[in-house]
Amino acid sequence: MRSGAEAVQLSSDRVESALPTRNRLSPGTAVVGALCAAVALWILVFATGTSAGAAVAEPGEFIVTMLDGFTLAGLLFIVSSGFTLIFGLMRTVNMAHGSLFLLAAYIAISVQQRMVGKTNNIVPEEVAITSWVVPMLVGSLAASVLGIVMYQVFLRWHPGQDLRQALITIAISIIIADQLLANFGGLAQRMIWPGAVTHFFEILGERYATSRLFMLAISLVVGGALWFWLNRTRMGMVVRAGVDDQEMVRALGINISAAFAVTFFVGSFLAGVGGAMGASFAGAAPGTDGSWLLNGLVVVIIGGLGSMKGAAAGSLLFGMVQAFAPAYLPTQYTFYAIIVTFVLLAAVLAIRPNGLYGKAEQ
Numbered sequence: 522m523r524s525g526a527e528a529v530q531l532s533s534d535r536v537e538s539a540l541p542t543r544n545r546l547s548p549g550t551a552v553v554g555a556l557c558a559a560v561a562l563w564i565l566v567f568a569t570g571t572s573a574g575a576a577v578a579e580p581g582e583f584i585v586t587m588l589d590g591f592t593l594a595g596l597l598f599i600v601s602s603g604f605t606l607i608f609g610l611m612r613t614v615n616m617a618h619g620s621l622f623l624l625a626a627y628i629a630i631s632v633q634q635r636m637v638g639k640t641n642n643i644v645p646e647e648v649a650i651t652s653w654v655v656p657m658l659v660g661s662l663a664a665s666v667l668g669i670v671m672y673q674v675f676l677r678w679h680p681g682q683d684l685r686q687a688l689i690t691i692a693i694s695i696i697i698a699d700q701l702l703a704n705f706g707g708l709a710q711r712m713i714w715p716g717a718v719t720h721f722f723e724i725l726g727e728r729y730a731t732s733r734l735f736m737l738a739i740s741l742v743v744g745g746a747l748w749f750w751l752n753r754t755r756m757g758m759v760v761r762a763g764v765d766d767q768e769m770v771r772a773l774g775i776n777i778s779a780a781f782a783v784t785f786f787v788g789s790f791l792a793g794v795g796g797a798m799g800a801s802f803a804g805a806a807p808g809t810d811g812s813w814l815l816n817g818l819v820v821v822i823i824g825g826l827g828s829m830k831g832a833a834a835g836s837l838l839f840g841m842v843q844a845f846a847p848a849y850l851p852t853q854y855t856f857y858a859i860i861v862t863f864v865l866l867a868a869v870l871a872i873r874p875n876g877l878y879g880k881a882e883q
Contacts, residue, residue: 553868564849572855573848581725586848587841588724592733594840595740596798600813601820601832602747603791606784609827610760613676613785614686617694618792619814621664624697625793626800626809627705629660630712637713645716653715653801661793667697668789669782676785677778694810702807709806712797736798743794747829750787760784819862823869825879834877838865 564583568575576583600622607615633656634640637647671693679685718735721728751757763770763777770777799805799813820839824831842865846858869877 550872553872556868564845568849570851571849572852581727582848584724585727585729586844588729588733590841590844591837592737592840593843594836595737596795596802597816597820597840598740598833598836599743599791599798600795601817601824601836602743602829603788603795604817605821605824605827605829605832606788606791609821609825609832611781611784612681612683612826613672613781614683614690615668615671615676615788616687616690616814617671617697618788618817619810619812620694620697620701621668621789621792622796622799622813623701623805623810624667625660625664625796626712626805627660627701627710628663629656629793629797630710630800630805631705632656632659633712643713645714645719648713648715650715650717653712656712657794657797660797661790664793664796665786665790668792669786672782672785677781698807698810707807709804710800711804712800714801732801736802739794739798743791744829744833751829756780756783819866821876823866823876825873825876827880828876828878831876831878838869 565576573579573582573586600618604615604618607613607618633648633652634643636652636655637643639647671690675689675693676686679689714732714735718732720731722731723729751761759770759775759777759780760783763775763780767777795813796805799809803809816839820832820835822835823838824833824835839862842861843858846861847855850858850861873879
């Protein structure tokens with residue numbers, strides 16, 4: 522038998538061993554926190570010899586760079602939210618997501634050229650809002666129709682077979698890429714922003730394009746619509762429930778296959794919206810599909826599988842890194858900016874192995 526004092530000491534030791542671990546900083550968290558503090562101090566005070574300059578000396582450059590990060594994050598969110606729906610929520614590996622992006626971009630460019638009546642030297646003043654919105658919707662619908670055909674014909678028969686799904690969609694992406702090259706050529710093409718959103722305004726002596734804010738506004742609308750669909754509609758609730766326990770949803774008499782088909786349609790449509798916006802922002806060319814597929818993968822890994830909140834957070838972090846790295850690295854080292862992306866990825870996974878909002882697999 523233990524004395525009362527021994528029992529109290531033993532109980533205290535158990536409490537100390539159990540509770541403080543939740544409050545202690547892990548070594549990875551401490552290192553990442555110190556790194557973030559050092560980066561912030563560098564940007565604010567010591568970033569001389571960079572293209573932007575220290576924020577205290579060049580506040581206009583700092584604000585413009587931050588806006589660049591926000592607007593790029595908006596485009597990344599649209600692309601990655603479709604990828605999150607398909608890969609994260611449905612657990613369906615779709616390596617042709619980038620090909621749907623590029624398909625929608627080329628179709629939107631072609632439709633816009635026909636609506637304007639010119640194929641070369643189109644200027645924004647010749648493009649009305651409808652001459653941008655209609656091509657974007659047409660391209661997105663084409664991507665979503667191809668996506669749902671791909672899902673119904675090839676993917677729905679292989680649930681949970683990640684490797685087989687990956688191989689099937691890689692083959693489809695190669696076929697799509699070849700067809701796009703044959704029909705649209707190998708030269709870069711661009712979709713033109715409407716003239717109403719191509720003005721400039723001044724921020725602390727720096728000019729900024731309203732088209733980038735227009736892109737951010739579209740992403741906010743898309744994000745709000747997705748949140749409402751997934752959290753306030755019956756279809757969204759069925760999708761989320763089906764991901765957690767598909768057999769129980771089927772037992773309730775709900776057609777989960779139809780719900781997943783609608784989800785794949787929406788995810789492909791979002792890839793198309795991103796394609797039209799990406800074609801306006803940076804143009805479309807062979808190889809663009811692979812770049813945006815990689816961007817979507819990075820965002821989903823950072824944010825966590827199956828989380829729209831994670832897609833938003835991952836897009837914001839990735840967008841900020843993409844904007845700040847080339848602006849605030851010393852000018853002789855700006856070609857290392859791409860490496861900072863993988864530093865971000867490693868830092869997040871060091872703290873949260875399943876991503877910022879991801880859940881561990883049961």
